[in-house]
Amino acid sequence: MCMGSKVKQLLLCIIFCLVAPFGCSADEEAKYTRQECIQKVLFDWSGYDEIEIERVLEQFTYKLTSLSGRESDIEVPSFVIPLKHRNELYFQFKKNCSNKKKNTIHLIKLVVPSVSNMPKYIVSDERVVPSPKTISLKGEHWKEDDFE
Numbered sequence: 001m002c003m004g005s006k007v008k009q010l011l012l013c014i015i016f017c018l019v020a021p022f023g024c025s026a027d028e029e030a031k032y033t034r035q036e037c038i039q040k041v042l043f044d045w046s047g048y049d050e051i052e053i054e055r056v057l058e059q060f061t062y063k064l065t066s067l068s069g070r071e072s073d074i075e076v077p078s079f080v081i082p083l084k085h086r087n088e089l090y091f092q093f094k095k096n097c098s099n100k101k102k103n104t105i106h107l108i109k110l111v112v113p114s115v116s117n118m119p120k121y122i123v124s125d126e127r128v129v130p131s132p133k134t135i136s137l138k139g140e141h142w143k144e145d146d147f148e
C-alpha cells in the first residue's frame with residue numbers, strides 16, 4: 001500500500017510541475033491599457049462601389065481570421081471594421097502592444113496577396129480611444145483605464 005501512495009504522490013508532483021507554469025502566467029499583471037493596444041488602419045476606397053468594398057472586406061477578414069500559427073508568428077488580435085465607417089479597421093492586441101504598428105503591418109502583408117483588388121491603406125499613428133465607435137474589448141489582458 002505504501003508503494004501505491006508514493007506513486008500517487010510522484011504522479012501528482014509531476015502533474016503539478018507541468019501545470020504550474022500555465023497557472024502562473026494567468027496571474028501576470030497586465031502591462032498595457034486598452035488604448036495602448038489599439039491600432040488604427042485606414043483604407044482608401046476611392047473608386048470602389050459599396051458592393052466591391054464589402055466583397056474586399058469579406059475576403060480580407062476571412063483571410064485574417066484564418067491565419068494559423070504556421071503562417072504568422074503574431075497572434076491575430078481582436079479587430080473591428082465599423083459599419084458606419086468602412087474605411088476604418090481597428091486591431092486590439094492583447095500583448096506586445098509596443099510593437100502594435102509593426103505587427104499590424106506584418107499581418108496585413110500576409111493577408112494582401114489573398115485579397116483581390118485590395119485598396120491602398122495607411123497604418124495610422126493616431127492614438128485611438130477605446131469606445132463603441134472604435135473597439136472597446138475589456139478583459140484581464142489590459143490595465144484599468146478611464147474609458148467605458
